[in-house]
Amino acid sequence: MSGEISSEQAVRGAIQTHSKRVWRFGLALSGARDVADDLLQSTCLRALERHHQVTSHDRLDSWLMTICRSIWLNEVRARSVRKAQALSVTPETELIATGPDSETNIFAAEVFTQVMHLPEAQRETVMLVFVEGYSYREAAALLEVPIGTIMSRLSTARQKLKTVMQHEAADAVRRGGK
């Protein structure tokens, strides 16, 4: 046997390692945790079926993300959209880990809500860049848009997030001034 690991092993390993990221991305795409569950499951099965296509074991995370997004766009989105719209009105803030400080928790819930309320294109971009740490060009490749589009989506998203962050600052001032 050669010293190389089989592509199936690599894909299985990547699935274990990146399951949270793929789930999170599924949540960002769909806005609903049950859809995220389904997206992750389908993504993993699809990835295993296609392990022969894997030529490099380097960036299996972005490969999984791409599969997840294509399943969302081609197979799930149409039937989930109504549901997702309904859910995006009340994003699932209970998903956030709560700490001992209630003000921090409220702030986290506000940021979470604001991100989940972004239009889908901005939301998936914010998720990939801010949360998963992909560079602008990596996100551009993954989402198949020009890098300028990534940057302008982020700019728009920042303007919306700024409101929450400034509210937080204002709240802090009010609390201090009471």
Place this chain on the structure above:
Amino acid sequence: MTFSDETLLAYLNGNLDGTDAQEIESAVEADPELEQRLMALDPFAPVVHSVFKDVPQDAPQITLPDRARSQPASQPFRLLAVAASVAIVAVSATLWATRPAPLGWAQQAAIYQSLYVPETIATLDTAPEALEAQFAQAEATLGRPLNREALSALPGAELKRAQVLSFKGKPLVQVVFADDQGRPFAFCVIRQGPGAPDKDVNLAVLSGLATATWAEDGYGYMIIGADGQSDLSDRLTAFSEAIAS
């Protein structure tokens, strides 16, 4: 074309006009190094990251079919499988390690301060009575004096406001100043409790702002400069003397 951290931060905060923003965006397309700088300065990314990093809290359930039967399950193969998963874990551990850690008070204060612009402090009420009331409240919350007189007399710094904030339940006071050019910079004090270790001065650029942090006798201190290039050494001496006097 090079851009200062200040310009990049203005872009990230949405404070550049369309043409200037366009210029940065087209420069980034050709310049991965600029892209990295811009990403590192982004004050929004660490906040959003910290909110989402533990979502979902537990590893999600996945049902995978058993391994294909054609593959040998011999001992060497298992070892290779273990080696593979270790390699993948190592790669992903590296990726995670390079991600922002949970935010400490200094990072959070820097993020907050990075939203300040000259306009934020231009119209603050700096009448002696107003400052006196703010300092009385800040000193009471912190449980230590802040020497307003000394802070009012610092060179190249106009005292603008002291406000009480809180980080994870610990009282945090931000004293904001205008520098010679009217740009905001801050001096922060947090009460960490009598058991907190002393720390030597640490210089870092956080959220695009030059900062100096240190800790002494249960309090943490931080100077947050007006931009990423500010030399804080003079301020450091001035503030530690002011606070000690």
